[in-house]
Amino acid sequence: MKTHFIAIGGSAMHNLAIALKDKGYQVTGSDDAIFEPSKSRLDKKGILPEELGWFPEKITSDIDAVILGMHAHQDNPELAKAKELGLKIYSYPEFLYEQSKNKTRVVIAGSHGKTTITSMILHVLNFHQKEVDYMVGAQLEGFDCMVKLTQDNDFMVLEGDEYLSSPIDLRSKFLLYQPNIALMSGIAWDHINVFKTFDDYIEQFRKFVASITPGGILVYNEEDAEVVKVVEAAENYFRKIPYKTPEYEIINGKVHLKTEMGDIPLSVFGAHNLLNLEGARHICQHLGIMDEDFYEAIMSFKGASKRLEKVEREDKGILYKDFAHAPSKVKAAVKAFCEQFKNEKKYGFLELHTYSSLNPVFLEQYDHAMDGLDEAIVFYSEDALKIKRMDPISPDLIKEKFKNEGLKVFTNAEELHAYWETLDKTNGVFLMMSSGNFGGLDLTK
Known part of the structure; x- marks a missing residue:
């Protein structure tokens, strides 16, 4: 399959480009600015554009998919050429759905905590050598690329962002994933340049809950009043599983989680991280990870990049x-x-x-x-x-x-x-x- 990325240098876009290259796809791309670490990582894979800028001549009729990044503008010359040729143009989340539509999709959403929760889930799965496809927004210890796409894995774990999908698709990214299993960590007004009112922002989460596949599962933070309102108002059919901050104490400067299996020492701290951990535990249960195995793995989790x-x-x-x-x-x-x-x-x-x-x-x-x-x-x-x-x-x-x-x-x-x-x-x-x-x-x- 031949793919071309318009704005390949973005933190999310370059990871997807690398994942497709690893999958055996033919990958090309353009951008008008590429910074580190994207530049070195693309170069290592042999897919760094030879020069910066937009080149309509790169857009040819044999391209199977054009993937459009948020950094590009609506009047981008490569985008115009792709439209002229009638090529299939995907936003980043749209293409991820296309790659995972035959898998069980697990989507982690929320104004805060989604990166950490997704990272915790992937850390536990990686610890126990459970293979899944994934997309997460932070660099994790033990992972080379933050997007993984395969033919064989049954599950795909996705960090669900409420920001816009692309310059020509103004839907929130997480509305394109249609989760079978979802988590909602919290709602607090953000991105006011796009969502002018708090209700407009909350509406994206109402739509997200409505996008859960029939008979699916939603794990949600019952301590967040806005989340509870959205869940209680939902009219579609899915299983609702609440979670809350677990008991813990700080002993000699180290957080210990209180569980039926005894005290579990952790490498992270903060009540919000304990709440994130509890959400991750519930999701892992639905991925076949028993609590004992979850706690064994989570002890070595040191946090997502740039999160405390x-x-x-x-x-x-x-x-x-x-x-x-x-x-x-x-x-x-x-x-x-x-x-x-x-x-x-x-x-x-x-x-x-x-x-x-x-x-x-x-x-x-x-x-x-x-x-x-x-x-x-x-x-x-x-x-x-x-x-x-x-x-x-x-x-x-x-x-x-x-x-x-x-x-x-x-x-x-x-x-x-x-x-x-x-x-x-x-x-x-x-x-x-x-x-x-x-x-x-x-x-x-």
Whole structure:
């Protein structure tokens, strides 16, 4: 099968391209910007475009499938040529469904926790050498590629994202998967550039539940009121299985899960991760993994990449980075960090740089998000606001919305870096929350 990727360099797209190459497909692609690690990984497989840019001449009538990434625009010249030739054009999730339509599809959805839960499930399956197809949004220890597609595996585990599918398909990605088994971890308004109201956002999850195949299974977080409302309002037929935070305690700085089989020591911490773990356990049961085997495997799970991930520093200081930037994720990360390090001086840094997080209306969602920290710092770039053509935001407004008078606010990367240099990294613990890089801050030094 001959496939061509428009915008092959994306984090998701390049993994799918590699998976298809490994499956024996003929793979080509284009992009106008490709960064690491995508560049090296594509090059290693021999599918890195020879030059950057869009080349309509690459689009020929013998291509079986064109896969269109979100990075491309509607007026992309390669897309125009594919339409002109009448080629089959897929979005990323549409093609994944096409590859898995004869398998049992397991879809993990939710505003927060979906990457970690998917990662936990794959870690357990990999530990016990159970083969499944999969797609997950974070790099996992023990996995070379974050997409796997085969002819033979019976199950496919998919991280279900509610964001848009492609520039020409404005449906949420997870609406294309039609799960046989689904999980919903939580609902908290996000992506306000696309979903203008909270109800519009919730509607995507209503549609997701409605897309579960007849007689399917939904595992859901019964501690999330919005999730419960969506589940209770569903009119289609499926089995409903609730889960909640299991009992645990922290002994000598290590989390121990309380189970019928005794205390299970874990390598992760935080109540939200224990909740994620419980959801993963229920899904694994439906994949044929007994609880005893689940607990044996999950003890060695160290977390998904950038999710409360410990950074090895030259000075041996204790520092964790977290991909958190949405309000619900920030609150969960801060709560976990404060619980884990009760007796230490706790510093928390948050970078605001997404469209949603810099919107004054949305900022109200961050109220009390940094409470419990001894030093709370928020950084956003005034230049980023200009690039996004957004109105200026005052530091006083940030403090007001966070409801935190002691909050330190930086709008200039150089000033933030200067403040960072004044801190003794061996005296206290540090939580760095961002989907960016704090203006190029080196967290290892």
